[in-house]
Amino acid sequence: MTTLDAPPERITLYYSEGSSDKIYQAGIEPSDTGFIVTFAYGRRGSTLQTGTKTDAPVDYAAAKKIFDKLVQDKTKKGYTPGEDGTPYQQTQNESRATGILPQLLNPIDENAANLLLGDPNWWAQEKFDGKRVLLRKSGDIITGINRQGLSIALPEPILDQARKLGGGQWILDGEAIGDTFIAFDLLEKACVNLRTEPYCQRLKALYGMLSPGSRGAIQAAETALGSNQKRVLLLHLRKMNREGIVFKRADAPYTPGRPASGGTQVKLKFVAVASCLVTKTNGTKRSVSLELLDGTRRVGVGNVTIPANAQIPATGSILDVRYLYAFAGGSLFQPVYLGVRDDINPEACTLAQLKYKAANDGDEG
DSSP, rough: OTTTTTOOOOEEEEEETTTTTEEEEEEEEEEEEEEEEEEEEEEETOOOOEEESSSBBBHHHHHHHHHHHHHHHHHHTOSSSSSSOTTTTTTTGGGBBBBBOOOEEOOOOOHHHHHHHHHEEEEEEEOOSSOOOOOOOOEEEEEETTSSSBEEEOHHHHHHHHHHSSSSOOOOOOOETTTEEEEEEEETTEEOOOOTSSSSHHHOOOOOHHHBBBOOSEEEEEEEEOOOHHHHHHHHHHHHTOSSSEEETTTTOOOOOOOOSOOOOEEEEEEEEEEEEEEOOOTSSSSEEEEEETEEEEEEEEEEOOOTSSSOOOTOOEEEESSEEEEETTEEEEEEEEEEEESSSSGOOBBOOOOOTTTTTEEEE
């Protein structure tokens, strides 16, 4: 097909949720004797960042394949042709979209955590090493919801206990770890929205459904209140090599989405973990190359080996990688593959995640 015969191909997608109001444009454009795939993105109403997905002109069939995959990837992440930007509207995931999103946590450092340990207005819980899931019961229907607001399948033990738990309708927020769901917040009960209530009241209602420390497929997270309890919990979690600790302000409402900074729920991770983009597979070495985003710039941060019992992730996948620290520039030291993430967007894979090696740190033998 010549450039004169090419049908017009252009799309504008929108995403609006909480403080996010973004736009993404893609198109196939003629260039010399071939075609290029262009894109532009940014906050709606602002100057958009632009680029191309083709290093050189390609034939129309190749350009259409690149364009279609680009649009498919964006709609999977919630972008929609609808100008109101309602996530997943008019896309293949529309039937899975629940409109229910979790409150996401910003990280804090040790100094900030020490201040919260002594503040009676902040309570603490374990940061569990699983997948963020909301659990909704409406009559006999049980729905699992991931952090993107999409319905997901649930293990049978969780479904069985959810059917027996309480009556009518409720929404729990928590973490799924294998066949166990750890609940740490209650958002709705008996068709009453509890999100505007202070956390102390929501937690009291949760403990009315599930006793803290309960056993079974659905459990309630234990909460440390006073300074002494919080310090004991922190020491215990470190001793047991757990992932981290979460601090929640007792008087805070539940606000879906992630604040630009700070927030009423924050987390301290004991180990460094980064979500990275896979840029290529490294032949027969069972390793993949990783990148992070620094604004519009992509920064290579090294390679990670994929265990023999795991499938090699495809280019464009998002991986969680544990590492000891990052060198200046972003290269990860001693990265360890944790798994593929299918519940976050590439925009979350930023260089700002990294914990860097201090200039005066020496390597231990």
